[in-house]
Amino acid sequence: MGLRLKFNLILALCFIIGLIASSAVFYQVSKENALEQLHAQIGVLRAQALAVRRYTSEEVRPLLSDMSDVQFLPQTVPSFSAQTAFSNFRDHFPDFYYKEAVLNPTNPSDLASDWEKELIDQLRDNTSLKEVVKVRDGKDGPQYTVAFPLQIKAESCLSCHSTPDRAPASMVALYGDKNGFGWQLDEIVGAQIFSVPLKVAEEQTWQNLKLLIGSMSAIFLVLLILINVLLRWMVVSPVIKMAHIAEQVSMGDSSQPEYEHPGSDEIASLSQSFNRMRRSLDNAMKMLES
Ligand code: HEC
CATH class of the missing domain: 1.10.8.500 (HAMP domain in histidine kinase)
Structure with missing residues (x-):
């Protein structure tokens, strides 16, 4: 075997080993970076949802509270406006997902599904958790999902969510007296759940x-x-x-x-x-x- 062939074979072997090792490290690091980016994206989505919630309770509800005595307006409910605004946002980003999933919701469309119940149970079992992260299988591939606890922190929430007789009559007329009651102060009643598709991050990594x-x-x-x-x-x-x-x-x-x-x-x-x-x-x- 000639000197040059020996050199070439040794160099090629070193290169292949180095390439495999550095690709593995690079793949791991870029995947972690991509997940951090998705996490940051969800942080932005959540801040947006909280901003809409706050706008509704501080700006909209005071103006329309008188009308709600006659006819209950869901538009004055922060949860309703945040989720409605997000469903408009999904016209532009259909892969993104947001739900205020609750175990015993006022609006049946907010009822937690099985996988959402699992996340809520984790948050209820360990109340010190600020969030739970999970990669779940969506219909278009894996979804990076983060759930934040929905905790009843203010007594004012219980005026509509404790017993039907404390709630505005117009609200009970619209939603019935079966669901969305019996919530306790400090109880984690559900979770704000966000999902973004993992495929974008995976494609970027590859x-x-x-x-x-x-x-x-x-x-x-x-x-x-x-x-x-x-x-x-x-x-x-x-x-x-x-x-x-x-x-x-x-x-x-x-x-x-x-x-x-x-x-x-x-x-x-x-x-x-x-x-x-x-x-x-x-x-x-x-x-x-x-
Ligand atoms: C004026 C009555 C009223 C008050 C006060 C109120 N809510 Fe609600 N809440 C509702 C109604 C009505 C809905 C259902 C809205 C819809 O159709 O999506 C709702 C929905 C929710 C939901 C979504 C799950 C569900 O039940 O459908 C959450 C979470 C929620 N409220 C939390 C709170 C919290 C936290 C507070 C206190 C900061 C609060 N609410 C105060 C009336 C109220």
Whole structure:
């Protein structure tokens, strides 16, 4: 096996091992980054939902509270406005999901589904949790999901959510007296649940990985060509020439010219030593002949 082939094989092996190791580390790091980005996106969505909630209770409800005595207006309920605003937002981003899922909701459409109940139970079992994260299977692939506890912190909430006789008559007329009552102060009644599709993050991660592998391979290829050219020019060619001369001389052909490799590297000093040895050999031969 030639010197260059050995070099190339060793370099290729080192490159493949290095590429596999660095791709694995890169994949892990970029996946974590992508998940952090999704988490930050959900933070923005939640802040938006809380802002709509606050706008409704501070700006809308005071203006319409008198009308609610005659006819209950869901538009004055923060939960209703936040979820309605989000469903409008979904016209632009249909993959995003938001629900104020509750175990015993006023509006049946807010009833927690099975997977939502699991998240709510986790939050109820451990009330110190600020959020629960889960990757769940959606109909269009995995969804990165975060649930935040919905806790009853104000006594004012209980005026509509404790017993039907405390709630406005117009509200009971609209929603009935069966659901959305019996909530306790400090109780976690449900969760604000947000989901964003994981596929965007995964696609981004693969895209970055392909870019890394492509660029590293291109750099390796250029280096390999460069090393091969240099190796041939600086080592392999001079050694072949010297080997050829040595072979001719060993067979008695003293007409071969001396080979002088320019420079001061190891090959140059080898060529000088080789020439010196050849001259000594020639002298010895001449002395033997005379
Ligand atoms: C004026 C009565 C009223 C008050 C006060 C009130 N709510 Fe509600 N709440 C409702 C109604 C009505 C709905 C159902 C809205 C709909 O149709 O989506 C609702 C819905 C909700 C929901 C969504 C789940 C469900 O029951 O459908 C949550 C969560 C909620 N309220 C929490 C609160 C909290 C927390 C407070 C106190 C800060 C509060 N509510 C105060 C009337 C009220």
